[in-house]
Amino acid sequence: MITLTGRTLTKTVESGTGRTLLELAKRAGVDWQFNCSRGTCARCRCLIRAGAELLDEPTDAEWDRLGPEELEQGFRLGCQAVVKREGELSAVNRTYF
Secondary structure, three states: OEEEEOOOOEEEEOOOOOOEHHHHHHHHOOOOOOOOOOOOOOOOEEEEEEOHHHEOOOOHHHHHHOHHHHHHHOEEEOOOOEEOOOOOEEEEEOOOO
16 A cells, blocks of 8 residues: 655555556646656655655665755655555655745
C-alpha cells in the first residue's frame, strides 16, 4: 500500500512497482505539485515518512537538486523516486514554495 498526500488530498494505491511517486499521485488524482517531471524544478519534492527502502536509490538529478542533507532527512523528488518493490510506503508532497 502506498499512501500519497498532496496539498489537500490523501489517497492510497495498491501497487506501484516500476512507477514514480509522481506518476502514482497523478493516476490517483492527488493534487501533487509539479512542473517539469525531469528533476530540475523540485516542485514534486516530497518527504518519505515510511518505506524509503522500497524506492530505488536517489538519481543524479536528486543529488544535484536536493543534495545529501535533504536526502538524509528523507526528502526525494516525486518524479525521480521509483517504487522498486511492494510494501507500506507513505509520502507527502513538500514543495519549497
